[in-house]
Amino acid sequence: MEELRAKAKELLAAGTVKVVVGYGEGSDKYRARAVFVRKAEQADKLICDARCQQNLAVYLTRSEVKAMGKPAVVARPPAMRTLLQLAAERQLAPGDVVVLGISADGKLLDLPDFKAIESYVATVPMDWESNPELARLEAMSSEERWAYWKEQFSHCIKCYACRSSCPLCYCSRCTVECNQPQWIFAAPHTLGNLEWHVMRAMHLAGRCIDCGSCSDACPVGIPLNLLTQMLAREVKSDFDQVAGLSADSEYALSSFKPDDKEDFIR
Numbered sequence: 001m002e003e004l005r006a007k008a009k010e011l012l013a014a015g016t017v018k019v020v021v022g023y024g025e026g027s028d029k030y031r032a033r034a035v036f037v038r039k040a041e042q043a044d045k046l047i048c049d050a051r052c053q054q055n056l057a058v059y060l061t062r063s064e065v066k067a068m069g070k071p072a073v074v075a076r077p078p079a080m081r082t083l084l085q086l087a088a089e090r091q092l093a094p095g096d097v098v099v100l101g102i103s104a105d106g107k108l109l110d111l112p113d114f115k116a117i118e119s120y121v122a123t124v125p126m127d128w129e130s131n132p133e134l135a136r137l138e139a140m141s142s143e144e145r146w147a148y149w150k151e152q153f154s155h156c157i158k159c160y161a162c163r164s165s166c167p168l169c170y171c172s173r174c175t176v177e178c179n180q181p182q183w184i185f186a187a188p189h190t191l192g193n194l195e196w197h198v199m200r201a202m203h204l205a206g207r208c209i210d211c212g213s214c215s216d217a218c219p220v221g222i223p224l225n226l227l228t229q230m231l232a233r234e235v236k237s238d239f240d241q242v243a244g245l246s247a248d249s250e251y252a253l254s255s256f257k258p259d260d261k262e263d264f265i266r
């Protein structure tokens, strides 16, 4: 923690960055929250312990944070994968952000550029590689899975906390808010919820970097990340692509090859 604070202080004092997005004390001793440190003398507000799991990279595409000037971000492995995915989607360029990488066991890492981040995240397993809940879902028949998700989605109150917490949901206007025409029902009823969740999952297929922030944010406990984890496995198996591992990767569902063996391209 002291190393992190010292580094943040140094970056702010030198003017290398204008804001450090990190973790600070939350509303009680069990919680941490995001803090935006803009002065070197405030760097002691930063904390880094087991409570600090939120993916802070979500703030980097927000206009309020962009307006503060060049940021440094405290990044655990899922946030590092986010930075690579945002770079692959042309939302971040090299030099836009200073990364204060924190290893899985809480150490400050030296990650001077995207290549260094790529090398580090390649050593960190994805949750979907070994999640027993995912294995349980995959062992179900399609009818059982359909019943499972219909039941889960029936609890959704359309608060969109999952969307706000997702670092890859950065569109300035979401389809769910378009009403001319209204593609997705706004009300939290069976059809409206199903439409919202299918749209959300497909938008994130092959882009989700497996941070789990959506599930953590959901006030009714829907395990949303299981859905995107299933899609991540499908994308890996069909396209041999994993989101968040490279700053130069293509997006499986929006790129094509003229010599594709299927005939849809003609």
Ligand code: SF4
Pocket (backbone or CB within 6 Å): 165, 166, 167, 168, 169, 204, 207, 208, 209, 210, 211, 212, 213, 214, 215, 224, 225, 228
């Ligand atoms: S869909 Fe969920 S797990 Fe995937 S990047 Fe967004 S918040 Fe993280």
Ligand code: SF4
Pocket (backbone or CB within 6 Å): 155, 156, 157, 158, 159, 160, 161, 162, 163, 217, 218, 219, 220, 221, 222, 224
């Ligand atoms: S956070 Fe949960 S309740 Fe809110 S919109 Fe997302 S799935 Fe629905």
